[in-house]
Amino acid sequence: MDQALFNSLIDISASPAARKGRAEMMLERARWAATVFDRYDRDATLRIAEAVAEAAHARAGEFAEKAVAESGFGVAAHKKIKNELTAKPLVAHYRDADYVNPRVDEARKIVEVPRPAGVIFALTPSTNPIATINYKVLLALLTRNAIVISPHPAVKETSVEAAEELARAAEAAGAPAGVIQILAQPSIPMVEAFMTSEKTNVILATGGTPMVRAAYSSGNPAIGVGPGNAPVFVDESAEMTAAARRIVASKSFDNSVLCTNESVLITLSSVAGQLKRALKSAGAHVCSDEETEALRRFLFHPRGFNIEAIGRDATWIAQECGIRVSPDTKILVAPITQIGVEERLSKEKLCPVLSLHVTETRAQALSQARAVLRLTGAGHSAAIHAADEAVIMAYASTVEAYRVVVNAPCSQGAAGFATNLAPTFTIGTGFFGRSSIGENIGPQHLVHWTRIAYGSEADVPFGNFHGLGRSFRGALPRAPADGVPGSASAPSAPQPQPSAMSGMDSATRDELRRLIAAELRDLLRK
Incomplete structure (x- = not known):
């Protein structure tokens, strides 16, 4: 900087x-x-x-x-x-x-x-x-x-x-x-x-x-x-064309800067080939092993995620990585063989790059989806494309997320704009994500x-409170100028109070400053 x-x-x-x-x-x-x-x-x-x-x-x-x-x-x-x-x-x-x-x-x-x-x-x-x-x-x-x-x-x-x-x-x-x-x-x-x-x-x-x-x-x-890292599971009971279309539309929306976007796509070997073809038809480029490695090197540096890639077009990222793609490519799909700290592509990526992991069984798929959120994004969001209600229920009961979007784009669905969840731009991550609220704020x-x-006794009568409440009456008092009350109607100035910082020990105060500084240093480069 x-x-x-x-x-x-x-x-x-x-x-x-x-x-x-x-x-x-x-x-x-x-x-x-x-x-x-x-x-x-x-x-x-x-x-x-x-x-x-x-x-x-x-x-x-x-x-x-x-x-x-x-x-x-x-x-x-x-x-x-x-x-x-x-x-x-x-x-x-x-x-x-x-x-x-x-x-x-x-x-x-x-x-x-x-x-x-x-x-x-x-x-x-x-x-x-x-x-x-x-x-x-x-x-x-x-x-x-x-x-x-x-x-x-x-x-x-x-x-x-x-x-x-x-x-x-x-x-x-x-x-x-x-x-x-x-x-x-x-x-x-x-x-x-x-x-x-x-x-x-x-x-x-x-x-x-x-x-x-x-x-x-x-x-x-x-x-x-907290941060997102939404897994999306495409089950063999899903309608592949519709699932691929929704996933590509979600992952490419605003170049994937929403924390509710799909991060890791998980599917079964029995339908992996069909799903890949559907993704390509929807505008995705499915990377080879060499292209996936080039993406991995470009997106993740020793210090963490390459913030130059945040919110960039898929074609721009492909060009930076030396990957030849069609000019109308919407997202890049990177096949990976494992999920965990060793595989950096299984982490959150605020860009149109979607990791793809294939499993042999549904049990493995659910376990890997759970691992994605435990790696990062606990309590946030997950998605599933399926027609089997038992699979949907098993998935929702396994992943540690408080929003599970079904047969809809996760970016918009978890935020309440493609589902009937409450519309929000602040996602509560609840107990899983070490937050006090687990629903959409x-x-x-x-x-x-x-x-x-x-x-509660029967002989205690209840009053009549209907029609009572606040009402707007008369002209407003004058607003304070630069924090000084402007009229007798405005609240009187409070007596000076000790700053909240004064009650904090130096270690806590330094930690607070360090955390704020780290956040702003990183995000200023976006």
Whole structure:
């Protein structure tokens, strides 16, 4: 990495006090916005979310092209699709869900009152920057939370422009000022200051393992995700032509930068030849042993995966490896004979290269699919193409994944865009992946509920709570300027509190900095 670029990343010119002060001002403004937003009724909340979704949809194509131009990888047409899917369809999916009004359960004599998290600090990746911003902003708005976004440095200009567009749309629709904010100059110390501040209520982390671990070790509540490495099993009961078409479409989508894409294809020797022919007809190039070795050398260096290949076209990768392919080749299929740490091609590959492993029996296939996820990607996603329900159930019960996509593209299916799973750009990896949540992250994870519970005895009458709840009344108080309350209606400035970092020992603080630095160093090159 260029030293000047890395110096700007670690923000060596600003003093720790200045960085902390800037973070605290943004967070105080967000906290004010969240306090005001908590007063809104459901209709006002939905109007704001719908306006923001409309704004995101309107410029989906423009921001897709800008993201590809700035980051240098991916397919603009596919990013446009992702940007659109995380706009109006996302709001439509949750339109009937109510995260604003109390829920009354007369039979159990319980009333549940929604309590938004408050201030969300959201990390976004370089691979899906605008779609992730759309998604996290709308989740925050649907639950009346304020959000501060830390964009990936490799695509920060486009991210800032997109987030500011959403902020303007939200405020024009009546949202309090400061409900959507973004760091214009993200840096390691700034990320550190936000992640450890007591004014941050929850961290919504999307990124590599080091960043997610840093979020969990920050001292604040965090919702994080782990890496993917999805196995896909094509059983002999599958319809081969359809399976091949779906796999190639999924693996080539946005040049395979989604963590839900298929990584290792497993099939049986009885149908391997038929499947290979179907893959070729669908646009795949099946590599020879020599070509597979060339791919292995190019994709994996002694330090790890070659990040130059991330999000690149299959034809570009083939050219770099000296492999002659048709100009319309969509993916490269690399046959491998084993799965494990010794075979680097059985690891995650965020590029249109799909490993292929052939087994003799279904039992072996299921065991190898389980091994793929145990190597990396535990708890994430898996896919199967089959017509035999017993095989599907056995597969789902064997692999350590919380999403098993059946007869659909895994990239889109696990993310909820080609299945009826909840649409998401943050995949919970659960206990298998050392995460607290195993389902697709949605607005329900950004609101908790205060439960009013009456005595269960029959002689204790239950009250009438129908029609009670928050309502939007009158003009909004003036927003604080640079974190300073602007009117008597705004929350008073809190007394200075010790930084969360001050309560951490030096070893923990150094480890947090090291993890964040490792994540940003690696991903800046993408």
